[in-house]
Amino acid sequence: MTLGNQDRPATGSPSPAGTPTSEPIKAIKLRHPWRIAIAAVLILLLIWFLIDASQREAYGWPNVGKYIFDRRISAAALVTLQLTVYSMIIGVVLGLILAVMRLSPNPVVKSVAWLYLWIFRGTPVYVQLVFWGLFSLIYPKIFLGVPWTDWGVNFDLGFMQNAFIIAIIGLALNEAAYMAEIVRAGLLSVDAGQEEAATALGMSWGQTMTRIVIPQSMRVIIPPTGNEVISMLKTTSLVAAIPLTTDLYGVARDISATTFTPIPLLIVASIWYLLFTSILMVGQYFLEKRFSRGVSARRPDRGEPALVTGALPAAGAPGGNDLGGKG
Amino acid sequence: MSDTILGDRGAAAATTTPMVLAEGVSKSFGSNEVLKSISLSVNQGEVLCIVGPSGSGKSTFLRCINHLERVDAGRLSVDGQLVGYRQHGDKLYELKPKEASKQRREIGMVFQRFNLFPHMTALENVMEAPIRVKGIPRSQAAVRAQELLARVGLGNKADHYPAHLSGGQQQRVAIARALAMDPKLMLFDEPTSALDPELVGEVLDVMKELAASGMTMIVVTHEMGFAREVADELVFMDGGVVVESGDPREVLANPQHQRTQAFLSKVL
Numbered sequence: 001m002t003l004g005n006q007d008r009p010a011t012g013s014p015s016p017a018g019t020p021t022s023e024p025i026k027a028i029k030l031r032h033p034w035r036i037a038i039a040a041v042l043i044l045l046l047i048w049f050l051i052d053a054s055q056r057e058a059y060g061w062p063n064v065g066k067y068i069f070d071r072r073i074s075a076a077a078l079v080t081l082q083l084t085v086y087s088m089i090i091g092v093v094l095g096l097i098l099a100v101m102r103l104s105p106n107p108v109v110k111s112v113a114w115l116y117l118w119i120f121r122g123t124p125v126y127v128q129l130v131f132w133g134l135f136s137l138i139y140p141k142i143f144l145g146v147p148w149t150d151w152g153v154n155f156d157l158g159f160m161q162n163a164f165i166i167a168i169i170g171l172a173l174n175e176a177a178y179m180a181e182i183v184r185a186g187l188l189s190v191d192a193g194q195e196e197a198a199t200a201l202g203m204s205w206g207q208t209m210t211r212i213v214i215p216q217s218m219r220v221i222i223p224p225t226g227n228e229v230i231s232m233l234k235t236t237s238l239v240a241a242i243p244l245t246t247d248l249y250g251v252a253r254d255i256s257a258t259t260f261t262p263i264p265l266l267i268v269a270s271i272w273y274l275l276f277t278s279i280l281m282v283g284q285y286f287l288e289k290r291f292s293r294g295v296s297a298r299r300p301d302r303g304e305p306a307l308v309t310g311a312l313p314a315a316g317a318p319g320g321n322d323l324g325g326k327g
Numbered sequence: 328m329s330d331t332i333l334g335d336r337g338a339a340a341a342t343t344t345p346m347v348l349a350e351g352v353s354k355s356f357g358s359n360e361v362l363k364s365i366s367l368s369v370n371q372g373e374v375l376c377i378v379g380p381s382g383s384g385k386s387t388f389l390r391c392i393n394h395l396e397r398v399d400a401g402r403l404s405v406d407g408q409l410v411g412y413r414q415h416g417d418k419l420y421e422l423k424p425k426e427a428s429k430q431r432r433e434i435g436m437v438f439q440r441f442n443l444f445p446h447m448t449a450l451e452n453v454m455e456a457p458i459r460v461k462g463i464p465r466s467q468a469a470v471r472a473q474e475l476l477a478r479v480g481l482g483n484k485a486d487h488y489p490a491h492l493s494g495g496q497q498q499r500v501a502i503a504r505a506l507a508m509d510p511k512l513m514l515f516d517e518p519t520s521a522l523d524p525e526l527v528g529e530v531l532d533v534m535k536e537l538a539a540s541g542m543t544m545i546v547v548t549h550e551m552g553f554a555r556e557v558a559d560e561l562v563f564m565d566g567g568v569v570v571e572s573g574d575p576r577e578v579l580a581n582p583q584h585q586r587t588q589a590f591l592s593k594v595l
Contacts (some may be wrong), residue, residue: 194442197444201456202429202431202432
């Protein structure tokens, strides 16, 4: 090819309108030989590991196959899912309340929320679960009424002996503390001008929050909440502390205690956990898409949505939309 | 009323209550005194333009009028009603949030950065407050919103999200949104300052049309041409005080005060 000879160079001389546009660039793409080399090495290592693992007796692959669809295991997987869903729902609702409390101008309400967060984020969830398991020993029942008289109401706390309920309460109360911080970050990410505009239109504080601020904060709240759901799914394995043993990990352990095959059952449990987290990641992707409505054409994420622990998406950053801001 | 700087607008106006009456309005943020005893009045159907350098307290004054900011001293009333307070004898009582929002819905406000709700379409932006605040049925609010969008020249953009509108279009939607509450007073806080120069005209045209229709308006602006053409009164503020005021054509052509002269020589 002889560049520049066939016509005038594209730059410089102003070509009159209607002339054909300049030729598209056909450059040789930049190569990345090291990427390919490293990827090849990693793939080889993986293949090597898989071949080796398939031949190792300790993994007990026949047992993995035997127990993966065991009725007891799938029932336990359902319990794990229930624990996750129920405690997450309660955790999100409580977290929302706590977040709004922390942002409240009322110092009493603010302090209560702060105290809650201090206690529940400051102690390990395992310890909390042990504590809730012992709760009915400390408070067999609660009497609300006039002190030193018998006027009042007795609350029977018998339900606090049901390990499943204790597990949900324990997990939810701990989760609420973390959700509160996520929701608070979300609410703060919404431009102050939004609240101002709604206020100027005569909307009440409640309307402003539910119609304007909270829907916009969802974009910031959902990615870390997805992480929390995934994290919760795995944290349910700690309910052994209560003790509750009907969840996935608990049942897998129980079976292995009688069959003396701990490793295959650990693999079985891991496969089920992985299945659930994978489904959750897909669901999260679509939720994020839904709540990024109206925010230019930008995708809510770049690749792995669920794995960026705690990182806020670009939503909080300026430039996402130019609607906010008091000048 | 010796403080009142603006003159009467003829005998008829003098007998009626001014739409906005400020008497010695002061406001501080901490030790920073932003407004120092501002006194002025705006009659029904008048357009008042406030100009001045940034930090002169123009925006703060505007925000005081619909009680987005609390006034520290002086009296500020809109249509004869004290803003943010209720008077019983000598004592002032703070209004409950509900009462304050009732006052605000009579006052439309347009912001420099538009502050449209990005998760709603243009139509939904305009419909939101009438539905939630006034309890107007959805279908009725939609018809009215569509009319208002048509009025600001955006009848065909009703389904667009703010992110897909130009700055000028967004600001016109914001004006339609404020008008949807049928305000008796419109406040504009530098409505064209965040716009690309070629988009300023379309917003000013809507505002001119609004002024011609008899809307009472207070406009904080740097658009001297608009002030000259549309305003009944021009106020020049600097350092939290009203330095000079009067007929816009006179003030702009022949500023009396040195600070006004210095400011105008830079912007004109």
